[in-house]
Amino acid sequence: MVPLLSIHQLTFAWPGQAALLNINSLSLAPGERLFIKGPSGSGKSTLLGLLAGILRPGQGRLEILGRDLVRMTASRRDRFRADHLGYIFQQFNLLPYLSVVDNVTSALIFSRHKRRQLAAPPRQEAERLLSALRLPPSLWQQPVHKLSIGQQQRVAAARALIGRPALVIADEPTSALDADSRAAFMALLFAECEQAGSGLVFVSHDAGLEPLFTNVVSLNQLNGAAHAEPGL
Numbered sequence: 451m452v453p454l455l456s457i458h459q460l461t462f463a464w465p466g467q468a469a470l471l472n473i474n475s476l477s478l479a480p481g482e483r484l485f486i487k488g489p490s491g492s493g494k495s496t497l498l499g500l501l502a503g504i505l506r507p508g509q510g511r512l513e514i515l516g517r518d519l520v521r522m523t524a525s526r527r528d529r530f531r532a533d534h535l536g537y538i539f540q541q542f543n544l545l546p547y548l549s550v551v552d553n554v555t556s557a558l559i560f561s562r563h564k565r566r567q568l569a570a571p572p573r574q575e576a577e578r579l580l581s582a583l584r585l586p587p588s589l590w591q592q593p594v595h596k597l598s599i600g601q602q603q604r605v606a607a608a609r610a611l612i613g614r615p616a617l618v619i620a621d622e623p624t625s626a627l628d629a630d631s632r633a634a635f636m637a638l639l640f641a642e643c644e645q646a647g648s649g650l651v652f653v654s655h656d657a658g659l660e661p662l663f664t665n666v667v668s669l670n671q672l673n674g675a676a677h678a679e680p681g682l
């Protein structure tokens with residue numbers, strides 16, 4: 451079976467800085483979920499940027515669904531990302547003056563693959579996800595900037611999930627949610643990923659979420675012995 455994600459001897463440094471990442475190996479099977487923890491500044495968001503093909507590694511191999519992201523042309527990589535990934539950004543990256551529903555369906559604009567994966571017309575599928583994530587219908591036509599941060603976080607999740615991407619990447623997706631909303635959000639995120647067969651790479655500082663995952667890794671451990679800090 452082709453792994454969903456496979457990393458081999460991957461290195462990364464920001465320009466003019468010392469090496470930040472040096473990952474010997476990491477792999478994930480299709481549909482698998484991974485929790486990545488680690489202190490602020492350890493490189494978690496940077497790793498997610500590499501997985502999404504937004505950043506390019508210095509050396510090493512990074513394959514998603516058996517495809518080598520490093521060797522793809524920039525335009526091929528953009529298409530691959532649009533087709534196979536859903537990304538919940540730390541800062542959401544929503545389009546503030548577009549409606550909630552239009553933000554969700556915006557993930558389909560550049561991906562015929564995702565459009566083909568839909569079981570219903572785009573609007574209907576967006577509304578199904580928004581309902582599942584408990585965003586009231588009265589908000590669906592509102593411009594997204596009128597929503598609370600916690601509500602925007604759920605719009606960002608719906609946008610990442612639409613079109614059943616093989617890999618959902620979530621960068622601190624619960625940081626703006628209260629404890630009750632957070633538990634509900636996690637249950638729904640897992641249910642949607644399971645139903646769609648999506649794998650999930652989930653980054654968070656929130657140790658309370660760790661028990662929900664069987665597969666937990668600390669970035670410092672992943673990042674080679676030189677960076678290892680006991681208990682992190």
Ligand SMILES: Nc1ncnc2c1ncn2[C@@H]1O[C@H](COP(=O)(O)OP(=O)(O)OP(=O)(O)O)[C@@H](O)[C@H]1O
Nearest residue numbers: 464465470488489490491492493494495496497655
């Ligand atoms: N665009 C950038 N240009 C230069 N350096 C960057 C850039 N983004 C991040 N860095 C540096 O890379 C290091 C890791 O940052 P990163 O955001 O990946 O950490 P993190 O573990 O996700 O942190 P947090 O938990 O606070 O979000 C930091 O030292 C940061 O200054």
